[in-house]
Amino acid sequence: MKKLFKKQKETVDLNRRSFVIGSASAGLIMAFAPSIMSFDLSAAEAVSQEVFSPTIWWHMTSNGDVVINIAKAEMGQHIGTALARIVADELECDWEKVSIEYVDTHKKWGFMVTGGSWSVFQSFKPLSQAGAAGRMSLIEAGAKILGVKPENARAEKGRVISGNKSVSYADIVKKGKFNRTFSADEISALPIKPANKRHLTGINQDFKALDIPAKTNGTAVYGIDAEVENMVYARPVIPPTHFGSEVKKVDDSKSKTIDGYLGFEVLKDPSDTLQGWVVVYAKNYPAAIKAVDLIKVDYKKGETANVSEDDIQAEGKRLVNSSSAGTLFVDEGDVSKARVNAKENIEALYTTDTANHYQLEPLNAIAEYKDGTWFIHTGNQWPSLTLPVLAKSLGVAQEKIVIKPYYLGGGFGRRLYGDWIIPAALTAKAIGRPVKLVFTRADDSLFDQSRSASTSLLKASFDKEGQFNGLEQAFAAGWPTKSMAPSFMPPGIDGSGKFDPFSASGADHWYSMTNHRARAINNELAQKTFVPGWLRSVGQGWIVWGLESFIDEIAHKIGQDPVQFRLSMLDGKGKQAGKAPESVGGAKRLRNTLEVISNKVSSIKLGKDEGIGFAVSAGQERTMPAWISTAAHVHVNRQNGKITLKKLYAVVDGGLIIHPNGALAQIEGSLLWGASLALFESNAYKDGQLSSTNFNTYLPLRMNDMPEMDIEFVDSNEFPVGLGEPGVIGVAPAISNAVFNAIGVRLRALPMKSHHVKNALNA
Structure with a gap:
């Protein structure tokens, strides 16, 4: 199985985009491209030159393996498997040859959100059409190899068949040349299979899930597992009120007795998301935990300091x-x-x-500045909501931030708005080193969006x-x-x-x-x-x-x-x-x-x-x-x-x-x-x-x-x-x-x- 921790989203405007299917060194690539550019070059030229930054929905290798890109967050709901089934069913490929990859926050993937139970609903039609377009192109190329007309051929489980003759998708990719563009009108006219023609979707189908093996054999990587070179560990000091708290004085004299303690930062957040925040950082996480327990912060509390349930x-x-x-x-x-x-x-x-979220994996994020770009390692359900605020906090353009996706150890709505990333990023900016900030369960609870x-x-x-x-x-x-x-x-x-x-x-x-x-x-x-x-x-x-x-x-x-x-x-x-x-x-x-x-x-x-x-x-x-x-x-x-x-x-x-x-x-x-x-x-x-x-x-x-x-x-x-x-x-x-x-x-x-x-x- 391919990489299962990368992410993004595939809801795009079909009125402005076209499908392109072309041959490339990797095999066969199926992508969305802006209509205005997809007709300037042939599909094959566009794919090979990558001039339009294609949103690659899936690609097929010369071995017939199909890699489907998943632009959603995986938090236990098996979304990668579900979306891959939609594509594979229409593509008529062999499920045993399908794998999935989660993509990061490049703007080409469009608006990204995993919530509201929307993923399958919003993705079903475009992903079905992406699979159908691929199937049609493979039938055309396969029919040419078989010496028959496309209308006399059909696709079935990774093969193009005509009478008693057939050719595998792998051989088609090796031998065929793909150079096909589907206009927006052609996309909208692509038929979606009726239920009686489906072999991977439907209540009576039972095929292996692509995301489960990594979760059960320990190879799945969650946000809390991520590490980068030269990073320090951090833990926040949660202020007494969410709004209006101000730090008056910090006494870290007792924290300095902890082996591995490095210091603290009083954060100034231009987005005003964080008010009255102090973050402690150390060589290891146990030291950060102990240092926060010993640090004394004197606050001016906000107006809700006496509010009760x-x-x-x-x-x-x-x-x-x-x-x-x-x-x-x-x-x-x-x-x-x-x-x-x-x-x-x-x-x-x-x-x-x-009531509270209490997701199993507490909030966490790594913020790293490298080669002019901020790289954020975390699990986030709604990057398109998070990026503008994070950019404002850091004082950079959104294009200078990449959120690298990981499995989420539970989301349930808490990881939609990635406000927990901000203290990690601001601390990293202040000290000039990568910072891995991890909330304890109590920290997570106090910062929860109830x-x-x-x-x-x-x-x-x-x-x-x-x-x-x-x-x-x-x-x-x-x-x-x-x-x-x-x-x-x-x-x-x-x-x-x-x-x-x-x-x-x-x-x-x-x-x-x-x-x-x-x-x-x-x-x-x-x-x-x-x-x-x-x-x-x-x-x-x-x-x-x-x-x-x-x-x-x-x-x-x-x-x-x-x-x-x-x-x-x-x-x-x-x-x-x-x-x-x-x-x-x-x-x-x-x-x-x-x-x-x-x-x-x-x-x-x-x-x-x-x-x-x-x-x-x-x-x-x-x-x-x-x-x-x-x-x-x-x-x-x-x-x-x-x-x-x-x-x-x-x-x-x-x-x-x-x-x-x-x-x-x-x-x-x-x-x-x-x-x-x-x-x-x-x-x-x-x-x-x-x-x-x-x-x-x-x-x-x-x-x-x-x-x-x-x-x-x-x-x-x-x-x-x-x-x-x-x-x-x-x-x-x-x-x-x-x-x-x-x-x-x-x-x-x-x-x-x-x-x-x-x-x-x-x-």
Whole structure:
């Protein structure tokens, strides 16, 4: 297997680029090139001269080996294998001859991001076309060798075949001459294989993953493994407040007693990302750890030095109860009129505590200045977001920075915005040597981009006949996009400001409702206390928690079965019909998953104080829905309040499944993450900082709490969507609804702890 630590991204503008396929010393190269240049030279000349800096999607050696470039970050989601399957399936090559390479941050790769469960979804069409163009070119060249017309030949598993004659791709590359350009119009017209012609993608395919061997035999290189010559080790001193801290005085007299201690730097960051930062550096990392523990830094603290979790939650509650706060995200029908004319209205407040990423590999980066260029060694999910800020911090052009990719020991959204690179780079610039900066678990926790505490107020109205006829949802939290990518924020439909779409998605659900309003509100106290982060499932994880629990409340209020109530609203009418290519079938596909899962659990015999609850979700966004129904089987101990999650069920319609084993792993992991957030994970801000900084006090799901899982994928030929995050979304409301069905109490705070159960039972 080829190098598995290099990276970048392949989402490019097909309107401005053309495919070129040409012969080269390495064999056959297939690349994107700017249209304006690709016609000035022949494809062969362009490839051989490299005049257009081609974005090389794949190349084939004279032995028939296919190397596919991966411009995504690998963090356990098997993205390299999935993307390679797309190319290889259309190319009709032998999977045993396929390998992958991760590319660095050269501008030719375009906008680079690995997040939002977008990788397969955004890459499927262009990668399919790249493979199809290669297959067509190989058939043409192979047919010429065989002495037949291209229309009388076909490609199959690395060979071009015509009747009883065939020639291998390897021989075609050796003997043939490739000089083919596909215009942008020709690219868009390239056909993508129908499902019945695929041999590498689809729910029933099972081929080896290309990324697993290196992870299991120890050859995979993670960011924390990287080393360069002459480097020193560093550890940061995390300031008492994220914003507004200033260093007044540093006393390193005790640090000087540590063997290997070299000194410290007070960082001045032109980007203003880091405020009040001190970094200690040493000959080895243990010395750096000890030196930070002994150094004394006198600070002027920022204005949030006394902010607590209760303060943030209280502000959230104030905001959702204010009709003037925030901006409208959804406004259909007339919710206000429905409420005024209602026979009855009900409302409920749902909250979530602060939660953290706690990825296995703590943050780390090496910064090295060499030959006029800054080289950064780290694992980063969103280099295109990181590079401009890093360039500003260093005072150089972005082109003078190269981020070299490595495996990520967990990302989950924390490694999207690479703010941890900045202290490594500024320290290296200050001392004139390469710096490897590694955060301890506690450092990592204190610098984490927390999933903000959230508050959701939901209101339902019922007409004169007592039927449900209106839903209003107001939800408040700190917004990641406001802090890190404000240009991604669209205006609200009422023109009263912009909102974070990733902290609103999910409120624009797939239920048909006559009157529906959703209001997105930024909790500014959270926003100025820390940098809110994108954590796996992002806003859907807390917005749908309230929504799907409240849907159950509405169903019970009107005396309907919660599953049947949902099915009645998943009619696929109007905007809920979906659209091509990403949401063909719309709400009816979500309805199907709910019908399947309902039938699956219908025969389960429940014991005393046991219940099964349901939830539906369509994350990540309406523009890329993964249709999932979730069911949770729980037991609740009335004496001590403990909730035991016995089993989770999920029925998933993700369209065409590219890499079945990878998809299963993604859903398994996301279901367990959802269970962890639902029942265990909680942190609290105290005096402007997180109070839990390690696994002795921050308690995620443990092995002895693992539920059984039953996961079923719908066999679908529709456009593939992402599956990395959506499985998280439905778990918490399914558990909450199961608890109600088990013991008749409604829990409205995450995580659902035993004291919540006991308090509800005693209320």
